Amino acid sequence: MTGRSSAIRTYGLTHVALAVRDPAPAFDFYHRVFGMVAVYRQDDFIQAQTPGTRDVLVFERATESVGRSGGIAHFGFRLTDPLDIDAAVTAVRAAGGTVVEQGDFVPGEPYAFVRDPDGYLVEIWFEIPTPVDPPTPAPRSPSRRRA
Numbered sequence: 001m002t003g004r005s006s007a008i009r010t011y012g013l014t015h016v017a018l019a020v021r022d023p024a025p026a027f028d029f030y031h032r033v034f035g036m037v038a039v040y041r042q043d044d045f046i047q048a049q050t051p052g053t054r055d056v057l058v059f060e061r062a063t064e065s066v067g068r069s070g071g072i073a074h075f076g077f078r079l080t081d082p083l084d085i086d087a088a089v090t091a092v093r094a095a096g097g098t099v100v101e102q103g104d105f106v107p108g109e110p111y112a113f114v115r116d117p118d119g120y121l122v123e124i125w126f127e128i129p130t131p132v133d134p135p136t137p138a139p140r141s142p143s144r145r146r147a
Contacts, residue, residue, distance in 0.1 A: 066118055
């Protein structure tokens, strides 16, 4: 892919809104598994974000559409380290989710499909970096105080 596109610039897909029975326990699952934090709350919804990213899940109280994905088969969280897959599966179970399937797409790319307590199918996977991935930020060195 070369040249300048006329497409608008965005941060990419940044949020998904889920119909849930109760926003608080729905948020708790994603907080316990992925470390998401609530950035906005009202009685009938919670907006949560993964620290250090721009991704957002919105948990909206509903009755009839809970757990139904419509035309969306699943959504996913991409691991930064393939060795974290087992810890992710353990966290899902501890947070009240269920593991549907676990394996490797190809060697070095593990995945797990899990269901959250409301029934949504979530993929947790590691993918070898692609040519269009943004650069990985350099690790931050500990700050040093000057005397």
